[in-house]
């Protein structure tokens with residue numbers, strides 16, 4: 001199980017400071033959608049340059065023009081690029097093809113997918129690297145989480161790795177670990193805490209103990 005730090009509500013200098021604090025304990029740094037909207041792919045480039053030993057995920061949440069956007073994120077240094085599960089099949093296949101050409105990986109974010117079981121089976125056949133269940137901020141606000149969805153994709157996904165994101169905190173991490181996703185994505189559960197380093201260290205320890 002890997003731990004991904006999601007950076008959403010920061011600028012580039014703040015992102016660098018945050019990664020420095022927790023770099024020993026995370027496997028992947030996500031440059032979140034809001035950061036890319038504010039700072040562009042320069043954020044991906046600068047984080048990869050400063051932390052070349054960490055994998056960097058560009059959370060583009062691609063919906064169209066997939067091959068082109070995967071190419072641009074790859075050029076900026078992203079190791080993993082996200083596309084939405086609700087995108088057209090052709091877009092997801094195009095993203096996979098371009099990622100393979102560039103030696104990169106594709107994570108499919110299943111946020112907003114209504115027919116989760118059926119769609120997870122389909123995208124799994126397209127050769128994607130990760131399939132991620134995700135409760136976005138707007139559904140977190142009304143008390144939802146993705147544990148049930150994780151169980152669903154764990155049951156039907158045969159090729160891709162599974163991932164979970166959305167509102168995971170230290171106190172909810174044990175039940176996530178019990179469900180054994182390949183990748184656990186944590187944003188505010190680390191970045192919103194007073195002692196980020198201590199929380200990231202504790203999360204990493206719990207994940208290692210759960211393996």
Ligand SMILES: O=C([C@H](O)CO)[C@H](O)[C@H](O)COP(=O)(O)O
Nearest residue numbers: 006032033166167168186187188
């Ligand atoms: O993808 C995300 C969200 O849509 C904003 O871009 C977050 O990175 C993801 O939800 C993880 O963050 P937390 O929910 O704060 O753990």
